[in-house]
Amino acid sequence: MLAVAAASLALVALAAPAYAALGAAPTYPVTASSTSAGAASQNSAAVARFAASGSAASAAYTVSQTTLPSGTVVSEYIGAGNTVFALSWQGPTMPPLKTLLAAYFPSYVQALTDAHATQGGGYGPAAVHQSALVVETGGHMGAFVGRAYLPQALPQGVSADDIK
Template sequence: MLVVAAASLATVAPAYAGLGGAPTYPVTASSTSAGAASVGGSAVARFAASANAASSAYTVSQTTLPSGTVVNEYIAAGNTVFALSWEGPTMPPLNTLLATYFPSYVQGLTDAHAAQGGGYGAAVVHQSALVVETGGHMGAFAGRAYLPQALPQGVSADDIK
């Protein structure tokens, strides 16, 4: 069941870049101040804020999707997304956000589902190159994804919120 749900997300939005590449959504504010912009006449807000003082090696770009789901892209020097987090009433387009890692995510879900003997629950994939944790219920979804090997020096998985 989880695999079907994950695969159905594959038709939600076109791919631009994503995890391991350039930010999926354009960053329209400076990295030191928050701002918003209207995109294509829609009420899609885009924000960029400095990362915490412990690690100035990355920026967090926050995007509110038309559904109301908020997506945070953690961007390292060199404009590479090394982590994502999301929270909102709908799941974000994981096929777009995970980009080339999406097939690994789907395979990880398949393997985890088989190991659990079926059933429902949080979708968690822990691989050496990819970690995806997502859960929630209808109207309230949250999750995060990151590339363990791409975390900037001084940044831990606990910093991805």
């Protein structure tokens, strides 16, 4: 009976969603082989390997896509040191930004609070453009999009326009 309960708990733990944290290691394992990006299940990732354009010394990075149970697709941009330097998302619901932004979430919330106070409130896209953090969110109910990246962590030859 105890073994069945332990096995059930292990299966629930495997099925629980996990997310990448900006500036940290990716949540989902990234394989060495390249596959085309596409829909992925909650517990697997579709991976595509890209080489940044530019000089011969340009850095390679990996984009790992994961579809959350809600149907929202989160892309993790993984650079040197196996660190997530950018995230993007699109789908019917907003992803958990507190989890995705991790240590950067408090500065994101503070920047939005400051902007809200100076602009008199309102609804619509939210954007934070700081030297250490850029977050852009938008869309409408059922169709949300956004991206977040660390400008100082972008690999050589990679621009903000590459984060889609």
